[in-house]
Amino acid sequence: MFTAMTRDHPDSAAPFAELARCRAEIGDYAGALVLYRKALERESWNASLHENAAMMLSALERHEEAMTEAGEAIRLAPESRRVRETYTTLTARAPQAR
Numbered sequence: 001m002f003t004a005m006t007r008d009h010p011d012s013a014a015p016f017a018e019l020a021r022c023r024a025e026i027g028d029y030a031g032a033l034v035l036y037r038k039a040l041e042r043e044s045w046n047a048s049l050h051e052n053a054a055m056m057l058s059a060l061e062r063h064e065e066a067m068t069e070a071g072e073a074i075r076l077a078p079e080s081r082r083v084r085e086t087y088t089t090l091t092a093r094a095p096q097a098r
Helices: 002-008 014-025 029-042 047-059 063-076 081-093
Strands: none
Touching: 014 029, 014 047, 029 047, 047 063, 047 081, 063 081
16 A cells, blocks of 8 residues: 555655555564655655664664764754654664764
8 A cells, every 4th residue: 555655646755654664563674764765855854754764774783874863853853752762772772873
């Protein structure tokens, strides 16, 4: 369904984000990252997408890149408790990337 939506609504980030979530749920973090990047091409201002991309990068042990994405999420949504918690979690996973 979401694949069809990417064709029907190519400018929408939502179907790419949903496909990414599905990939992440089965442990395909690299595939999920590709899809989150496609979603970010459409909504670069979306803190949640940056946060999710950061989590995929962390799962792939690309910690410096993860911290950059998480930092962008913080910049875009400094008031978001979830974004701040994700940043803290990623920092704990990769203290050398601070």
